[in-house]
Amino acid sequence: MGDAKVTIKEIARYAGVGTTTVSRVLNNHPYVSDEKRRRVEQAIAALHYRPSQTARHLRGGSSGLLGFLTDDVATTPYAVDIIRGAQDVAWAHRMVLLVADSGGNSRFAEAAVDVFRERAVEGIVYAAMYHRPVRLPAGLDGLPTVLANCFLEDRSAPSVVPDEVYGGYHATKAALGAGHRRIGFINLWEETEGVTPPFPAIYGRLRGYQQALEDHGLCYEDALVRFSDQTPRENYRHTRELMALPAPPTAIFCGNDKVAMNCYSALAELGLRVPGDVAVIGYDNIAHIAEGLLPQLTTMQLPHYEMGKWAAQYLIENQGRTMAPVQMALPCPLVARESV
Amino acid sequence: MGDAKVTIKEIARYAGVGTTTVSRVLNNHPYVSDEKRRRVEQAIAALHYRPSQTARHLRGGSSGLLGFLTDDVATTPYAVDIIRGAQDVAWAHRMVLLVADSGGNSRFAEAAVDVFRERAVEGIVYAAMYHRPVRLPAGLDGLPTVLANCFLEDRSAPSVVPDEVYGGYHATKAALGAGHRRIGFINLWEETEGVTPPFPAIYGRLRGYQQALEDHGLCYEDALVRFSDQTPRENYRHTRELMALPAPPTAIFCGNDKVAMNCYSALAELGLRVPGDVAVIGYDNIAHIAEGLLPQLTTMQLPHYEMGKWAAQYLIENQGRTMAPVQMALPCPLVARESV
Numbered sequence: 001m002g003d004a005k006v007t008i009k010e011i012a013r014y015a016g017v018g019t020t021t022v023s024r025v026l027n028n029h030p031y032v033s034d035e036k037r038r039r040v041e042q043a044i045a046a047l048h049y050r051p052s053q054t055a056r057h058l059r060g061g062s063s064g065l066l067g068f069l070t071d072d073v074a075t076t077p078y079a080v081d082i083i084r085g086a087q088d089v090a091w092a093h094r095m096v097l098l099v100a101d102s103g104g105n106s107r108f109a110e111a112a113v114d115v116f117r118e119r120a121v122e123g124i125v126y127a128a129m130y131h132r133p134v135r136l137p138a139g140l141d142g143l144p145t146v147l148a149n150c151f152l153e154d155r156s157a158p159s160v161v162p163d164e165v166y167g168g169y170h171a172t173k174a175a176l177g178a179g180h181r182r183i184g185f186i187n188l189w190e191e192t193e194g195v196t197p198p199f200p201a202i203y204g205r206l207r208g209y210q211q212a213l214e215d216h217g218l219c220y221e222d223a224l225v226r227f228s229d230q231t232p233r234e235n236y237r238h239t240r241e242l243m244a245l246p247a248p249p250t251a252i253f254c255g256n257d258k259v260a261m262n263c264y265s266a267l268a269e270l271g272l273r274v275p276g277d278v279a280v281i282g283y284d285n286i287a288h289i290a291e292g293l294l295p296q297l298t299t300m301q302l303p304h305y306e307m308g309k310w311a312a313q314y315l316i317e318n319q320g321r322t323m324a325p326v327q328m329a330l331p332c333p334l335v336a337r338e339s340v
Numbered sequence: 341m342g343d344a345k346v347t348i349k350e351i352a353r354y355a356g357v358g359t360t361t362v363s364r365v366l367n368n369h370p371y372v373s374d375e376k377r378r379r380v381e382q383a384i385a386a387l388h389y390r391p392s393q394t395a396r397h398l399r400g401g402s403s404g405l406l407g408f409l410t411d412d413v414a415t416t417p418y419a420v421d422i423i424r425g426a427q428d429v430a431w432a433h434r435m436v437l438l439v440a441d442s443g444g445n446s447r448f449a450e451a452a453v454d455v456f457r458e459r460a461v462e463g464i465v466y467a468a469m470y471h472r473p474v475r476l477p478a479g480l481d482g483l484p485t486v487l488a489n490c491f492l493e494d495r496s497a498p499s500v501v502p503d504e505v506y507g508g509y510h511a512t513k514a515a516l517g518a519g520h521r522r523i524g525f526i527n528l529w530e531e532t533e534g535v536t537p538p539f540p541a542i543y544g545r546l547r548g549y550q551q552a553l554e555d556h557g558l559c560y561e562d563a564l565v566r567f568s569d570q571t572p573r574e575n576y577r578h579t580r581e582l583m584a585l586p587a588p589p590t591a592i593f594c595g596n597d598k599v600a601m602n603c604y605s606a607l608a609e610l611g612l613r614v615p616g617d618v619a620v621i622g623y624d625n626i627a628h629i630a631e632g633l634l635p636q637l638t639t640m641q642l643p644h645y646e647m648g649k650w651a652a653q654y655l656i657e658n659q660g661r662t663m664a665p666v667q668m669a670l671p672c673p674l675v676a677r678e679s680v
Contacts, residue, residue: 080420099439232634258632292598294572
């Protein structure tokens with residue numbers, strides 16, 4: 001990567017700041033404005049600057065390692081963007097990620113914590129692959145940990161999650177903005193052994209849906225809101241039943257992109273066109289589905305990359321300090337395509 | 341993880357071998373049969389055994405680190421299974437993965453190689469997110485490297501890739517086995533600046549398709565084979581054109597699951613049922629699509645997890661030796677669901 005000094009100058013030029021400011025950001029010095037810090041970090045990322053690890057070791061004696069522990073990336077593949085977000089921030093701070101995927105096995109997770117300790121990681125990002133309350137593996141005491149896409153029931157550790165209310169609100173608002181007044185909602189549901197899971201996605205998006213209707217002076221109607229167990233046949237059935245109502249919806253907000261995919265099929269079989277006859281909005285922005293459907297699906301983006309960034313950033317900013325258990329919620333923005 | 345000695349005993353019991361055999365596997369001793377090695381590794385994985393890193397350091401002075409460098413996980417999310425496969429093998433050998441995702445940026449990739457060197461990784465798995473020839477980043481000379489899901493044009497480094505011919509052959513055979521004799525094939529295509537990419541997926545699967553027909557005494561017909569640029573509208577158009585042939589196919593083999601998704605839509609609009617009127621076979625086994633479609637999609641599995649395992653295994657087996665540039669191709673098995 002060439003001479004570190006030249007590269008610091010390059011960063012300063014790119015960011016439009018002095019080299020002192022760059023140095024301060026690299027050393028996590030507190031006296032840098034948020035705006036300058038952001039510009040320097042963007043320059044570091046854009047130029048892929050990486051100062052000498054050796055210099056860092058000599059100076060601080062720190063390992064330069066962050067641990068990244070996940071439960072199961074495989075179930076929600078786009079959640080790997082959480083890793084990328086954390087990596088990009090770690091990199092900008094001359095740190096490297098040690099990654100361990102426990103596959104949901106708690107014994108493996110505990111062993112991973114042991115490994116991270118042996119390697120003297122400076123902190124851990126613990127990421128869940130869908131938004132939910134979690135219990136941390138044993139052995140994390142005293143090791144700075146930030147949760148991404150999950151949280152502790154007692155909120156005793158910092159966490160960053162998607163703002164589900166925001167997502168539900170803006171999905172509904174997109175339909176309202178296109179003139180729709182009867183908006184169906186096929187929400188998610190999954191019961192495990194008779195226990196209703198307290199998944200924030202389910203009630204958060206419902207609250208957002210209700211709020212958007214209320215803001216437009218519309219009444220909430222139970223008949224327009226369904227809960228699907230997410231199997232293709234149930235998603236299909238709920239669409240058919242919504243469209244069989246005496247006053248069927250003209251727009252359907254789907255709990256995720258897979259629901260939307262089955263909703264499309266049911267509408268096609270009824271001879272109904274998207275969005276001409278019925279508008280459809282998804283959730284998750286699974287590119288393979290959303291970009292692959294005809295017409296392409298308007299949907300809500302889960303902020304995976306941003307959560308990874310936020311978690312790593314919060315760890316790094318608070319190195320050597322006690323972390324306040326901030327509970328951060330990041331917006332799920334609308335990705336407008338062709339279905340509304 | 342408790343006492344390492346007890347755990348070695350547990351592994352021996354689980355694997356049905358002696359503790360000496362377990363020790364030999366852990367130390368990469370050559371005098372262990374392949375079958376016993378496999379049983380021990382399965383036991384290690386199943387029990388999530390992790391011996392003391394300290395002991396390993398004291399004995400060998402090695403870093404216990406493997407580098408994992410990818411180009412862009414985000415584009416093909418299920419390819420993260422390559423990471424999981426490599427991790428599981430590394431773990432079983434008391435090694436930890438350092439992961440870096442270059443996002444396709446060659447400067448970042450070179451910097452990652454520097455970091456891996458500084459951290460004294462014992463080898464590198466270089467993974468591409470779709471099967472293709474690659475150039476390795478600068479700076480890898482002398483660092484043992486195994487390529488996963490990609491290969492060097494001159495085959496000078498070991499690599500493990502999906503067997504595309506096998507996949508094309510068995511996809512076609514699945515349709516033949518269900519009695520189909522006219523089998524359409526919507527193959528992939530993507531031209532970049534007028535250059536035809538030599539993607540093994542394209543010609544490999546075509547060869548497999550041709551071979552399967554030949555084995556059944558059927559002639560290859562140009563009219564039944566299409567090349568789609570993978571946009572939804574083109575996938576849709578090719579399906580419509582296949583079905584408009586004087587003798588339309590009764591089965592369609594799609595180059596990937598997204599093509600199959602658009603193929604379903606086109607067939608639905610023609611009032612044709614899957615698989616009653618037309619059977620459909622996909623490729624890739626993207627769970628969100630294949631399990632989400634109605635009927636669920638029969639498709640070919642890319643061996644991501646297995647490639648990650650193979651690459652890490654080959655690195656570890658050859659530690660301290662010159663690696664032969666083996667070019668390994670792993671089968672893409674059929675995942676039978678409801679569409680054939």
